[in-house]
Amino acid sequence: DKPEDDPHISTEELKYLRDNLDCGPNDSIPKHVVYPWDEFVTSMPVWAIVVAHTCTNYGFVSLVIVMPMYMRDTYNYWLDRTGFLSSLPYLLMAVLMPVAGTLADWLRNSEVLTTTQVRKTFICSTFIIQAILILLARNLNSVNGTLVCLVLALGLSAFAWAAFSVNHLDIAPQHASVLMGFSNTFASILAFLSPSIIIYFIRDGWQYTFYIIIAVHLFAALFYWAFASGERQRWAPPAPTPESESLSLPQRSNVI
Known part of the structure; x- marks a missing residue:
């Protein structure tokens, strides 16, 4: 399937896809893309996304594991027997995710804040x-x-997801899929290890488990604030098009 075959696609969106995927009008698939791996691994905005993605995954998985165990051991409250309460974090995320995305778009489109x-x-x-x-x-x-507190802590992950999961598109649209796989690799590894980390530290009391999760979140906040970017990186320029030879295209597009 080609983007131009979609009866609902706008001219602006079609141009955006061709510019960023290096597709010509007669191309059914993008041309061969050389991925700048040396730029990926030395780019601090990329590592900011990796840290945010990884720490979000670790915090979420850890809290999902800890919450029923902590409620049971501390208050003798069996959360897993109350299906509705167990699903509250996911319901809250389902509600907040579109709210967060809409709010982010409004802030950017209204130029209240930069990307x-x-x-x-x-x-x-x-x-x-x-x-x-x-x-x-x-x-x-x-x-x-x-x-x-625990339900809110889990549900608010929606705002983090609404930011870092599209940050790849901000900094390198044509490499976003690869960058998502790159960050998700680290995030999945730490999420996989989180049960073992919890079991190791829980022997010394619940406070260490909670403090580790807190430290992970604070570290991610500091790292992301210091190194993240919402601007297209110099190593991910728009793909050259016939129009760009005689006309300088804007570096960013408002089409999503």
Whole structure:
């Protein structure tokens, strides 16, 4: 299938796809792409995405594992027997994800914030709020209060996902799929290891497990704030087109 075969595609969107995928009008698939791996692994904005993705995955998986165990051991509250409460974090994420995406688009399109500012604000504020909620959950002596804090901490991951999952497209649209695979590799490895990390530290008490999750979130917030970018990188220029030979194309497009 070709983009031009879509009856609903706009001229602007078709031009955007051709520019970034290096497809000509008669091409059914993109031409061979040489991926600049040396630029990938030395780019701090790329590593900022990797850190955000990895720490989000680790925090989410860890809290999903810890929450029912902690509620059971501390309050004798069997969360896994109450299906609705167990699903609350996922329901909250399902509600907040489109809200976060719409809000991010509005902030950018209205020029309230730049793309970089939107990504940094969403991710860093989410990580900091999550760290505070996890700390409160650890120190509260209330079943309901602890449950609310943990559910909110999990649900707010939607704002982080709405930022870093599209950040690849911001910095290198034509390499976004490869960069997503790159960051997801690290994220999946740490998420896979999180149960073993929890089991190791839980022997010394719940506080260490919670403090590690908090530290991971705070580290990710600091790293992302320092190195993230929402601007197209110099090593990912728009693909040359016939029009670009006589006309200088804008570096960024508003079409998504």
